[in-house]
Amino acid sequence: MTNPTAAALIARSNRLGADPRNTNYAGGNTSAKGTDTDPVTGEPVELLWVKGSGGDLGTLTESGLAVLRLDRMRALVGAYTGVDHEDDMVAAFDYTLHGKGGAAPSIDTAMHGLVDAAHVDHLHPDSGIAFATAADGEALTAAAFGGKVVWVPWRRPGFQLGLDIAAIKRANPAAIGCILGGHGITAWGETSEEAEANSLWIIRTAESYIAEHGRPDSFGAVLDGYTALPAEERAARAAALAPHLRAIASTDRAQVGHFTDAEVVLDFLSRAEHPRLTALGTSCPDHFLRTKVTPLVLDLPTTASLEEQLARLDELHEQYRADYAGYYQRGVDAAVAAGTPAEELPAMRGADPAIILVPGVGMFSYGANKQTARVAGEFYINAINVMRGAEAISSYAPIDESEKFRIEYWALEEAKLRRMPAPKPLAGRIALVTGAASGIGKAIATRLAAEGSCVVIADLDLEKAQAAAAELGGTDVAVGIQANVTDEAQVQAAVDAALLAFGGLDIVINNAGLSLSKSLLETTVADWDLQHNVMAKGSFLVSRAAARVLIDQKLGGDIVYISSKNSVFAGPNNIAYSATKADQAHQVRLLAAELGEYGVKVNGINPDGVVRGSGIFAGGWGAKRAAVYGVPEEELGKYYAQRTLLKREVLPENVANAVFVLCASDLSHTTGLHIPVDAGVAAAFLR
Template sequence: MHTTTHSVVEALIERSNRLGADPKNTNYAGGNTSAQGPATDPVTGEDVELLWVKGSGGDLGTLTEQGLATLRLDRLRALVEVYPGVEREDEMVAAFDYCLHGKGGAAPSIDTAMHGLVDAAHVDHLHPDSGIAVATAADGQRLTAEIFGDRVVWVPWRRPGFQLGLDIAAVKEAHPEAIGCILGGHGITAWGETSEEAETNSRWIIDTAEAYIDQHSPDEPFGPVLDGYEALPEAERRAKAAALAPVIRGLAGHDRPQVGHFTDDARVLEFLAAAEHPRLAALGTSCPDHFLRTKVKPLVLDLSADAPVQECVSRLQELHEAYRADYQAYYDRHAGPDSPAIRGADPAIVLVPGVGMFSFGKDKQTARVAGEFYLNAINVMRGAEGISSYAPIDEAEKFRIEYWALEEAKLARMPKPKPLATRIALVTGAASGIGKAIAARLAAEGACVVIADLDLEKARAAAAELGGPDVAVGVAVNVADEAAVQAAIDAAVLGFGGLDLVVNNAGLSLSKPLLETTEADWDLQHDVMAKGSFLVSKNAARVLIAQDMGGDIVYISSKNSVFAGPNNIAYSATKADQAHQVRLLAAELGEHQIRVNGINPDGVVRGSGIFAGGWGAKRAAVYGVPEEELGKFYAQRTLLKREVLPEHVANAVFALTAGDLSHTTGLHVPVDAGVAAAFLR
């Protein structure tokens, strides 16, 4: 790479990362930055001017060189001569491909023209809450002049695209004293002749708007507090959130299953406690980045904070029906013959006064980001109401963007979902051995996983290995304690919105003959496996039934549930208990489309917490083999002569829950390499 080229790109990446790291500057994956500079054409050896601009998708805070689109500036600017006009401007996105320089890099975004047509070497386009507050104020044009003087120019709303790039270029040319502009209803754009100058100008616009809003806003920009709508005490509101979450997820997943996210951020609770929140929520969001992820408006529960849970459930069901009808009417008002089909009429954001916000998406990150964007929207409303009144773009313009052919094409390019995408799993005893292998397999296949284990530190470490909180969370649970079980399930529904798949794996074993087995030995094993599985299944079933989305409960039983081996009375008896729980619950929960199945592994030695804890040595002594040879011993007594590993049990869990066995319930699957004495009869 040309030395100058390298320094230009390096400075652009560093500037982008700094700006994107602070949420007050722009939202996740929102906005774009660019730089222009010289390079050598490898074909002609001549100097050319290039534009490096953040490509489609990606995030400024984590942008790397691979996330940039690189274009020939002369070719990009030549497109002005062939631009067919605003009615056909979508065609220009395809034309950007003919301006690309070299191989690799990201696809050019719709905002590329803004960066290439403006006569400045460095351009930042951002979505700061303070800037959007001015952009969505009813008298935003007047306020722009009052706040910034002649340094920032107002640009009326225009959908992102080639014409907006021309508009901003014209503003820059007509106002040489300006350092940037406020884009009506949308955000800000700033520029500079150096990377440092562009960043300084962007930050000045953001900080100046923020300072003006802080200085001129009243104490209650959302109006006075409504009696009874104040935030509930933390423990009470989180308990209510956990009770409502499965119902809300079921409603939000009426058209297609969704993963959820919950927040009781103080700013959300403040908004929902104020008198003006119903009016403002109904107006919807404005910035395209916001409503593409939050839909045009949220569903808002219109009950006070202390309304009983069941009353809230009934009202949410009524409001959901009304929301779907309203969204269908919105689609019908604006859809044309060439519009994409409706993408679903369920809300992406559900607001519950006194409790908080539930947000939804195709995965945890999407759901979390949707909630972050609605929090941005609340900040925008606060600022706009503080200095004027909130006036977002009208719904016809929102529809043009939400059902944009280019947006539809972007969705079509998304990779096919993994088999367990949108499914939320709770696996007990999942910090090691079989449970950890199951959690890893489920996560690899797209599920969100709650790793429940006695050892919280190990549970959290296992969750971190799987990818962190957007994929897995670790919680402490003693499955023999119902309060602890309920707390773990609450963590699942508050962490991911609900629950779909439960694996009863927690277990232990004490290998003793009958006369040496104590009452405490018997009680301990039955408490953990028989009682523990019962408590987990019982409390999980409440969530699954409330969601009304079906689900799976899987028991990791054992070949010992049907095979009579020596010196194993307590363990084998409790495994037989688990095996019959499978049949009993399959019969009882089938009407709710909840499938209950079991897996009967042979002894899993390698990687097993049970065997490492002394069980292996005792079983080896029973069979008269060295402990290190126990796995081979088990393998040799099987028909396939193969050792059973944790991953083989995980494979069976996946097979039972991934969809191909959708009509199977009450089944026990042997994973024992063929132990004839444990054949099911």
């Protein structure tokens, strides 16, 4: 049963974390001190419950709390030998844990344990960081808050910062909290309610002060030619830029993208001061650890053509990589000069931007997965809000480059990265599956998502596509869209939707189809055209639109055709369906030959009749095929199984398994292949 003190802490944390004005996602930490019963002695024991490393206040649960014995945690003061050794104190937290200790303690644990208050909140509100990054932040803190809030000069989070804040609280008994220079705020109280009220008072007072005393035009005048494009034109230009931008962001390793054209971003990029401010970089560690120190900013007006933008972006990317390498080397040189052996410093993690800003269009953010990319964008919006507030009441003055390097390449940050689970096989890849609201397509989408891919589920039925996507998780995993693959414009819109949702495209599954079971004499021209429009023409349209993206991204990719054993097997009453499947099968060979130079693999899968869950079979095809073979429709799957060598019914999941194998790294050298998934039909053996 959860301790009442811990339960109150979780409730307070969730309330604070639910409002983005209070703190950013996964930003800040909260704590509570109280007593529990020692299970060994049966005696009361004083404990510290504190949000553990990597958690999020808004969604915090008991498992996300680190639990420490307060007496042992405070005893670490005697073991502390100064700032040159404070990283060692994080390892020492392991010796203060109560029982298994819960989540891993974060670097801010000392702040919570050493401050003499029962409840402590450390938060990253935009308004508070605006004061923390203002050039005259100390004077502004005194003016806005009086003696209730104390200024603390920038210090890297750690044991010494905990000692500093504890000393400041003792020296200022009337204070309810402090502004941490370059970083955020900390507040405290003797009850959970008091700590929460004090945190909110600091945040709201900061907001009010900026609103009442700040300049409304803190980002400067609007620049000619930098205002936002109309919404439709903006989306079209974003989709056109997306493949090229993903190539830029993925030079070192493939990234997933997120696009936003929020008004706050568009307004910032239209203002005269945005070049100066973006060059200064972000300040709060939570911000720049996710956004990198600075973004890549396109320095062209919205009147520039797409070709001009792409050419300039390439130039800016080359310069960005050179600048980041210089930043890294300066940090290494400074660390070595201070006594850190070079071999102990982490290698450069990549020199590509995490944030790309395009005036008039919006912001593209990147990360190892969709959530990371989305959160990076959210953090940069936090940074924009911070800059606006700091410039309104003063001038924006973030922590300097050397301090940013010390945090970005901190051994403790490197240890946190090493604790992250290994990525799934398809992590960082983005898939578009047609006809994916049911049957084979849905099974494929489900498998790809389970293996780490982001998935766009395209189907004629929008409602079913969205429902299928919802089953896979939130929009960080899958989105559902409507698309008729026979319509060139709708196909392009589907590819654009993938680009705007996830920043790119890596895997394309041509699965959309239907079937009409008719003999040659019964097949009409309309029947023939329908079959070929959906599967032969539809696959061509999807592959062509996708290939443009795959080539521009320079990341290779996979195109998979769900063909059929009927592409090589001649059966009765199936002329239109089998002919178009043969067309698809040869498209595989043709495209494999054409796209190989770009690293794009093109393969096919030949299933036997997949009855269970199939929209085609449920739509009348099953009844007609059952009539051809003289079996009840409900026994069609068993009939198909008995005519195979393995005597097994082919299920949608069997086809999905083959798709995964083709797209995973083990078959990285395989293209132009057709894999039978038919349980063994000798007449359909490939020759």
